[in-house]
Amino acid sequence: MLFPRLIDKFILLFLASWLTSCGSSARVLNFPFDAAGRGLNSTASELTPHLSRRYIVFVSDRRNSQDIYLYDATERRLIDLPGLNSLDVIASHPGISEDGKTIVFAASRQGRSDIYLYNRETFQLRNFTKNLAAEVRNPTISADGSRIAFESSENGQWDIVVYNRSGKPLDLPKLF
Secondary structure (H helix, E strand, O other): OOHHHHHHHHHHHHHHHHOOOOOOOOOOOOOOEEOOOOEEEEEOOEEEEEEEEOOOEEEEEOOOEEEEEEOOOOOOOOOOOOOOOOOEEEEEEEEEOOOOOOEEEEEEEOOEEEEEEEEEOEEEEEEEOOOOOOOOOEEEOOOOOOOEEEEEEOOOOEEEEEEEEEOOOOOOOOOO
């Protein structure tokens, strides 16, 4: 019984040292509550937040549909995303590039899941996986916005795939 306790203590010490060795001290972000839903904290559910420098992108059910929201932590305000959200889509797992220009997310429409890219400069929404005959989920985007990784069931199992921004799969070396 002593050995499992030592392992638990080692894991806790490792996690504590890893978390505190990130170069900067941790801090709690405190944003005011806004009952009208114009801020970061509201009475609605806020799901799967993703932080990238000054931006926090998340899913919320504020308007009785599962939509993507973008919060500017520096200016402390929600940012409009024209053309992004629609009533016939259930959005999930958003991510954002480091510069805040590109949002990636998974969405389900009429029983089909796809990965979408939204360009904040042009307000263009693009179905990134419309030509992929597979279920997809859990996208993420590289800091520079050049690569998108997500899970795909194309091979009959959940694999992680990486594509360049133009939609071409990257030829990555096999690890196993």
